[in-house]
Amino acid sequence: MGRDIRAVQRDVVKNEQSFQEAIQQANDALRQISEVVKQNKATTDQELNRLEKGPSQIQENMDTARRALQKQIEYHRIG
Structure with missing residues (x-):
């Protein structure tokens, strides 16, 4: 019976490690998404400024x- 408890404890530790790795991967993905959003916003802001200046x-x-x-008309009239 004691071995079963140790096996369960090892599984819990492994699951905790897997869970922490998954959290880390999710956080990394969120950071990447955040960076892309910032870049897209900057690009959008630049494009809006360009369009607003267009007219x-x-x-x-x-x-x-x-x-x-x-000036050309005046030059030809005088010349």
Whole structure:
């Protein structure tokens, strides 16, 4: 009977070790997921900033093109 108790105790220790390893693997996976989420958020924030600047950048480009065209027209009128 004593051997059965020792065998059970060994099984409990093995199960505890397996459980701790599983917890460690889960924690590692959560850290990796957290890092990916942070990277995705940073990428999303950058893309949103780019998209928000898009209309103003287009307007700025149009204004620049309009000024350049007006200068060319004036140059040809004078020349």
